[in-house]
Amino acid sequence: MPHSNTVEILLAEDSLHDAELTIRELKKHNMANNLVHVKDGEEALDFIFGRGKYVSLADKIQFPKLILLDIQMPKVNGIEVLKEVKSDPRTHNIPVVILTSSKEHPDVQRCYELGANSYIVKPVNFEGFAESIRNLGFYWLLLNQPPVK
C-alpha cells in the first residue's frame, strides 16, 4: 500500500515506457523506494486528495514530497493537475517538476506561470533529476531526510 508509508515521489506519466525508464533510472540511484506511479491526471489528483479509487485512504492522507508531472496525459492533463495542486493551500508547497518532451514547448512557460518549480526534458536521467532537485533546494529528499527548518 503506497499510503502506509510516506510517499516521497509521485510520478504522473501516461507512457508506461517513459515511466519505466524514469523509475529504472531513479532506482539505479536508490531514489525510488517510495515512488508511486499514476497513469493520468485524474488518478494523480485522486491520489493526492484521496478521491476516487483512493477515497478509502482519505483519512490517512499523506501528501507526496515531490511530484514529477508529465504535461500531456489523457483525461486530466498535467496543467490542470498543477493548477489544482498549486491552488490548494494544503498542497501549495509541494514542489512540482514538469516532465516535458522539449524545453521549447510552449507549455513549459505556462507551467512556470502556474507555479511549477522546475522542469526536466525527458528522458529523465539521474543527472537531470539531481540538477532539478538541487536547484530547488530539496537535496534532502535524496538523503531521505526531513527538511531542516
Next chain:
Amino acid sequence: MKKYSPGWVLNAGTLIIVGTILTVFFISVRQSERVRNTSESVNRTQAIIQHIQRLVMTALDNETGARGFVISGKNEFLEPLHQSATTFTIEIIKLEELLKNTPPLLNLLDSMKGFISKRIHFSDSMILTRKRQDLQAVVHMVEAGEGKGYSDQIRRIGRKMERLEEHLLQERKLKNENTIRNLNILLYSLLGTVLILSLAMIRRIRKDIASKEATEKRFSGLLQAAPDATVIADEQGLMRMINKQAEDLFGYTREEMLNQPVEILIPADLHAAHVHHRNSFMKKASLRAMGAGLELYAVKKGGIQFPVEISLSPIKTDEGQLVIASIRNITQRKQLENALRRSNAEMEAFTYSVSHDLRAPLRGIVGFTSILEDDYRDKLDAEGHRITGIIRANTLKMGHLIDDLLAFSRLGRQEIQKMNVDTKALVQEIIGELHLPESGKKINWNIKDLPPVYGDLKTLRQVWINLISNAVKYSSKKEEPVITIGHTTENGQQVFFVRDNGVGFDNKYRDKLFRVFQRLHGEDEFEGTGVGLALVEKIIARHGGRVWAEGIVGEGAVFYFTLPAEEGSR
C-alpha cells in the same frame, strides 16, 4: 501673364472698368466745362463790345446834341445831351463789372473815362458859352476842334478795346480748344489701352476656362480609372462625385447616390457615430486610413454588409472641403486571412503533436537500447553492440530532425524583437563556442569589420551559427580551411557574407539550398538535416532582408544576406 491667377485677372479687370468709367466721366465733365467756358466768353465779348459801342455812340450823341444846340439854340437839342451823361454812367458801371478780371481793358476804359468826362465838360462849357450869346467864342471853340478831338479819342480807344477783347476771346477760345483736344487724345488713348487690355483678359479667361475644363475632364478620367470604388463627399457628407466602380460595388445607380448622405453606404447602427467622425475629420482633415485597426463594414443597396478597407484624403476646392474616400471590398482577403489563420492553427496543432508524439517512441527506443547496452552488456557480442550503437545513432538523428523541423516551424510564429546587435562581438562569440571537428585542422579565420545591426538577437545568432558552422563543415576536408566573414553596403542595405574555400556547390542548385530538407551532399560526406539554410532564409526574410549564395565546385562557397537599414540602427 501666367503667373497671375484667374482671380487676380478678374479683380484687375473690374478695377480697370471702374477706373475707365470714372476717367471718362471726369474728362467729359472737363470738356463740357471748356465748351461752356468758350460760349460764355463769346457772350461776354459780345456784351463788352456792345457796351463799348454804346459808349462811343453816346459820345457821338453828346457831340451831336451840343453842336445842335450851339447852332440852333433850341433846347430840344439838350435832351440827348443830358441823356448821354446818364448813359455814360450806366454803361461805364456795366463795363467795369464785365471787365473787372481783364486789367488791360480796364486800363483802356480808365483812359476812355478821362476823355468822356472831358467831352462832357467841353460840351457843357460850349452850351454855357452859347447861352451867354457869345457866338464868336462858340465858333472859335468848335473850330479849335478840341471837342472833336475828345470824341475821336473815345472812338479810337473804343476800337482799341474791341480789338483787344476780340483778341482775348480768340486766345480763350484757342486755349479751350487745346484743352478739349488734349482731353480727347487722353480719352482715345485710354479707350484704346482698355480695349487692348480687355482683349488680353478675355483671351486669358478663355484659356483659364479651357484649362479648367481640361482639368475637370482629367480629374473625372482619373476618378473613373481609379482601381477602387471612389466616393467624393462634401462637408455636409453628401456624395458629390462617384465612379462607376462605386456604382457597381454598392449596387446603386449614379442618380440614387449623388447628393445623398454617405451614411446610406454604412450600416445603420453606425450612422450616428459616423456623422460624428465625419465632422471631426472635416475639422482636421488629413490623408489617412479610416478606422485604423478596426474592421469596417459597408452596406450595399438591399442591406447586405461586406468588409471594406477605406482610405480618406481631403481636398480643398473652391466649393469648400471635399473628401475622397477610396473603398476596397476585402471580402476575399478576409476569407483568405481566415483560411490562413485556420491553417496556421492546424499547423500549430500538428507541430505540437509532432513534438510530443514523435518523441515518445524515440525516447523508448533510445532508453531501452541503452538498457540493453548497460544491463545486458555481457550477453551481447561485438556485432550486437555495433547494432545497438546504430539503433541509438539513428534514433538520435531522428530526434535532431524533429528538433530542427520544430525550430523551423516555430520561427514563422515567433515574435521578432528588434534591438541593436553588435555583429562583430556576436560573430566572435559564436566562433569561440564552436565545436570544432576533432580532425583538428586549423581554420584560418579572416574576420573583417562588421557593423552593428538592428534586429532580433536570438534569431540572428541562429543565422550566424548556421552559416559559420556550415562554412566550417564544408571546408573541413581542405588542407588549409579559410573562412572570411565580411560586409558591404548595397542600396542602403547592409550585406553580410560568409565565404569558405570548401567543397562548394554547383550554381545551378543554388535555389535548392534554402529549401527544407534539401541537401547537395550525401549523409556519408557531410552530416546534416537540410534545415539550417532554410532556417537562415526564413529568419532573414522575417527581418525584411534576403539571402543568396554563390559556389564553385571544389573551390568554395559564399553565402550572402542583407538586413535593411532601419531607424534605430547606429
